[in-house]
Amino acid sequence: MIPKIAIVGRPNVGKSTLFNRLTGSRAALVSDLPGLTRDRKEGEAELGGHPIKIIDTAGLEVAAKGSIADRMRQQTEAAIELADLVLFVIDARDGVTATDETFARTVRASGRPVVLIANKCEGRTSDEGFYEAFKLGLGEPVAISAEHGLGLSDLERDALAALGLKPKQRPRKGDSSEESEEEHEGERPLRVAIVGRPNAGKSTLVNALIGEDRMITGPEPGLTRDSVASDISWQGRPIRLFDTAGLRRKAKVTELAEKLSTSDTIRAIRFAEVVVLLLDAERGLEHQDLTIGDLVTQEGRALVIALNKWDRVEEKQSYLKELHRKVAEGLAQVPGVSVVPISAASEKGLDKLLRAIVSAAEVWNRRVPTPELNRWLAEALARHAPPAPSGRRLKIRYMTQPSTRPPTFVAFCSRPDALPKPYQKYLTNSLRAAFDLPGVPIRLNLRGGDNPFAPKRRRG
Secondary structure (H helix, E strand, O other): OOOEEEEEOOOOOOHHHHHHHHHOOOOOOOOOOOOOOOOOEEEEEEEOOEEEEEEEOOOOOOOOOOOHHHHHHHHHHHHHHHOOEEEEEEEOOOOOOHHHHHHHHHHHHHOOOEEEEEEOOOOHHHHHHHHHHHHHOOOOOEEOEOOOOEOHHHHHHHHHHHHOOOOOOOOOOOOOOOOOOHHHOOOOOEEEEEEEOOOOOHHHHHHHHHOOOOOOOOOOOOOOOOOEEEEEEEOOEEEEEEEOOOOOOHHHOOOHHHHHHHHHHHHHHHHOOEEEEEEEOOOOOOHHHHHHHHHHHHOOOEEEEEEEOHHHOOOHHHHHHHHHHHHHHHOOOOOOOEEEEOEOOOOEOHHHHHHHHHHHHHHHOOOOOHHHHHHHHHHHHHHOOOOOHHHOOOOEEEEEEEEOOOOEEEEEEOOHHHOOHHHHHHHHHHHHHHOOOOOOOOEEEEEEOOOOOOOOOOOO
8 A cells, every 4th residue: 555645734835846846747836826736636756765645735724615715625634534644834934824823733633644844944034934833733843945855855754754664775786885876876966066266276176076178267267157067976976066156355346247156156055065165275265265164154054175276385284284273263163174185187186075075965964863962962061051140040951953954953941042152152062072063054043941842741
């Protein structure tokens, strides 16, 4: 019997986009116009190697009996009754609405297993809505962006667990420790943006990595105007490289073409998973490099620093030691960033760079099990207790990791606004050290209240 999964939620939260993403089709119409889907639509999908039927449904609305909206709701409720699992979708940018709360009660009453999905989580504007989702009483939400394909591995994990299924392991061929091409067949490429100041050698690096002169190179700065994508494979891992225009200080950007190029580069950073900041070893680390690095971390991307033209440096050890010191000071918010010396022109150090890129992506996607996280929290609190502003001790009761990309943690505590920044930094640094999270931003968010998953005490 093939399991059935129903996707439900109010209009325009992205149900059809998720349906299309899971089924790998464009069978469901997608638009900003609410109420476009009226009938149930079924499609076939595969989760963790298991065949699944996905049901797209109309948006749930409170409507007059007998109206079209009421009949659409009846179709959705019928889909819930047929389903083995319900995916309840909210729009994290809008937050939890009264309609969400009404239909969350309907879903809970059905008795079907539920995975709560906070969609449209590709930007910071979604943070508040994501945390509001806890109050729906449907468990811990999964942060995704159906439009951009983000967070789907987390969704797959939770959906399989709710269905009582385990992912089927792909068979390995041979005893090689390296991953084969077959193991990565169909895997989405790792998106990597190459950024830096003009004339640092970005296009030369991309040409070296893809093995052909696809990008125009030369001594003139600003030859690259827009972001250009190129696909490569390294040890069976598909990687999509984005060569970008050089980023200069804002005051120096005057021409319209360069303004457009700068916007395109920033967009490439936002849609990348790992960003390689390319430095010119002959010029060293400049303030603009640190500004670019800060932009990368603000956008929540994993960062790797590549030091180009390394073959032209004479005192290599002392140079590298001083560079590490400057990076540690200038990018203190992301300690442990990998610095990889390379020579793009002579194609040296490229394997080390690709290894650092893949490693950074793994850290960026790392998830800490909730029991381990709370054992660490108890130890961290015992080592250094929270302060007591105005003589009232702050209490941190529980912590969870709602999402990765970058690793994002939520601590439930009393008076979150009163927890000093230095103590928050202590927790973040301790998290980084305990769970090996170098070179990626860590987001620590504070929420008021008790552990939302603790059993409620009965009054009486």
